[in-house]
Amino acid sequence: MNPIKQTEKPSSNSKMDYAPEYQPESHRHPLFKSIWLTALSFSYAYRANILSLILGILFGFLLSRTGATTFDFHAKLFLFENLQLLIVIGTSMVTTSIGLVLLKRYHVNSLVTGTEVDFVKKPYQKGLIGGSVLFGIGWAMTASCPGTIAAMMGEGKISGLFVISGLLLGTMAYGVLQAFISHEARHSEKSKE
Numbered sequence: 001m002n003p004i005k006q007t008e009k010p011s012s013n014s015k016m017d018y019a020p021e022y023q024p025e026s027h028r029h030p031l032f033k034s035i036w037l038t039a040l041s042f043s044y045a046y047r048a049n050i051l052s053l054i055l056g057i058l059f060g061f062l063l064s065r066t067g068a069t070t071f072d073f074h075a076k077l078f079l080f081e082n083l084q085l086l087i088v089i090g091t092s093m094v095t096t097s098i099g100l101v102l103l104k105r106y107h108v109n110s111l112v113t114g115t116e117v118d119f120v121k122k123p124y125q126k127g128l129i130g131g132s133v134l135f136g137i138g139w140a141m142t143a144s145c146p147g148t149i150a151a152m153m154g155e156g157k158i159s160g161l162f163v164i165s166g167l168l169l170g171t172m173a174y175g176v177l178q179a180f181i182s183h184e185a186r187h188s189e190k191s192k193e
Contacts, residue, residue: 048112060151069152071159074143142166 043050066088067073076082100119102108107116139145142163144152149167152160 051112056150059147060154063148063151064155069144069148069155069157071143074139078140138166138170 063069066085068085068088073082073085077085103117104119109116135145142159144160144163146167149160149164153164
């Protein structure tokens with residue numbers, strides 16, 4: 001009278017917890033299919049990071065090919081002897097400007113998230129001009145900018161390690177200084193009350 005068929009439990013000395021007919025389908029895949037499914041799920045979960053890595057490698061390769069990682073080109077640029085690097089920078093600015101206009105006009109969606117790309121205008125800050133001058137001085141002294149440091153290290157130039165160390169220390173100092181300034185501003189407002 002009981003329509004549900006009772007299955008036989010495996011013996012206690014069996015290594016299986018469940019009978020073979022109760023094992024999930026995912027446990028029955030061959031080794032290569034399991035590896036393929038794992039790689040596929042990994043690439044889907046980290047698609048933004050993988051795309052960024054590929055584009056970063058391509059960008060570094062192009063920087064290296066144009067001479068942007070060579071100290072001589074930077075020195076000759078600042079001495080106005082060879083303007084090849086300036087032409088590369090100008091070309092990239094024009095290309096970027098055209099690309100931004102097209103992205104804004106056609107409301108393009110992001111490759112990774114699928115949402116519309118949003119362009120938020122950053123507000124002007126007081127220290128922007130001073131920071132730009134400081135950036136230019138650092139660029140002239142090290143013959144590199146933040147975009148070229150990774151490419152320089154990829155080429156095996158040890159000086160890139162020193163430049164990135166200085167860049168990280170400067171960024172940390174900026175963060176500490178900003179925290180100190182905001183703390184002092186809050187403290188002075190409380191003392192006025």
